[in-house]
Amino acid sequence: KADSFTLKEAMAVAQHHDAVSGTEKQHVADDYAKRLAAGWSRCQVLVSNALASLSGIKQNVHFCNYLNVSACRLTEAASNFTVVLYNPLPRRVTWNVRLPMNGTSYTVTDPKGKTVPNKVMQVSAFTKQVRQDKGSAVNELVFQAAAPALGFSTYSVSRLTEDSLWRRLAQRAQKTQL
C-alpha cells in the first residue's frame, strides 16, 4: 500500500527529544527505527507510482536503503542500470552520487546522452566493517549529477568490460597517431 502518512506519523514521534538526543531506552530507540523504516517502505511505493505516472513507464524500481554503508544489491550485480535523481528543493542542485560497485570502469551518461566524468574509489575497511553482510561492493562509483528544481533527472551507468576498454584504448591510440 502506498502512502506517506505512516512516515509522517513516525517522523512526528521522532521529534521527541528522546529520539533527537538519545535519552531513551535502547528498546525505544529500536522502535523509533522500526517505525521510520515502516514509513519509508510505504513511501517507496508512493515514489514508484509517482515516477510511473510522470514518465509513463511502468517498471520495477529499486531503492537502496543501505547506500549510507556502501551496500546495494542492484548496483553491485547489474552491469547496466539507470539512476533517477529526485530533487525536493525548489532550485537546481548538483550532487555527488556514490554507488557501491564491483567493477573498476564505468561509463555514465546524463539525460541528454552526454558522457559524465566519473571516478571509481575503493570502499574503505571501516565501511566494510559497518555494513557487515548487507553488501559486498569493493568499489564505489562517484559522479556528479544535476537535478532540476522539484523534478528528477536520469543517468545511465554501464560497466565497461575488458574488451570495450581495449577497444577504447585502441581508438584513442589511433586518434593520437592520426
Add this chain to the structure above:
Amino acid sequence: GDSLQLQNEYYKVTFDSDTGLVSQIENLHKGINLPITQNFYWYNASIGDAKSSQASGAYIFRPDSFNPLLISKTAKTYVVKHNAVYGEVILGALINKDVSSGKGQRDRWGKEIISRFKTPLQTNATFYTDANGREILQRRRDYRATWKLEQTEPVAGNYYPVNSRIYIKDGKQQLTVLTDRSQGGSSIMDGSFELMLHRRLLYDDHRGVDEPLSEPGDYNVGLVVRGKHILFLDTVDASADLHRPQAQQEFMSPQIVLSTGQQYPYWMG
C-alpha cells in the same frame, strides 16, 4: 616526505606529512589561508567524584576532566586519490582501533568522543550554533545573558545543541561546520570548536532512562559510527551564502531511485 594536498578550483587542503592530519585550509577564490588542526579526542566519563555523585549518562554530560584525551597523534594517511570529480584522503585506523570498538569494555571507562578543530582565530570566548537549522544563536563561554553564572562544569556547562551547524569567526574569517545529525558542540578554548560524535557510557545517570547510554545494549558488541562534517572557510560576510543553501541541499538531499529497465525520459521540473 612532501605534505599531501587536495585541491579543486575553490579550496586547497593541506595535510601534515608527519602526522597525516589536516594542517591548513586555503580558500583560493578569497585568498584566505587558515592554519587548522583537526583531531579526535575522548572525554573520560565521570562516574561521580568528591564534588558530586553524578555520573555521566544519557541526560547528563559530565567528563571527569577538563582535558580530553587525544586518541592518536598521527593519522597514518595512506591513500590520496583525486581527479576532477572527486578527491579523498583516507585516514587509516585512526579511532576504531583504540576507542570505539568497545569490545569487552575491559578498561571500564565511559568514552565521549569528540572531533576538535583548532585555529589561530581570535574568537573572544564566542561561538555560534543554530536553533533547529533556522536562527543562529551567539554563545559565550562561561556566560549566561540573564544571570551571573558560577560555572561548576567548565566543559559540560559550555556545551550547546548543534542541530545543523556551528561556527567561529574573527573580524574577517569564519570557519563553519555543517553536521549530518544533531550533536552537541562547544568552543572550550578560543579559536577552537568541537563536536560530540559518539557517547558510550557504562553507568546510568539516574535521571529517568534507567540504562547506561551504550548502543546496542550489549557491552561485548562494538559499534562503528560513520558520519559527515562539511567544513567551510570564507569571509564572515560571504559565509551565510555558503552554509545556508548547502545545509538545505544536505538535509533535503536528492533521493536516488534505481532501475534496470529503460531510461526515464522525463527531465522537466
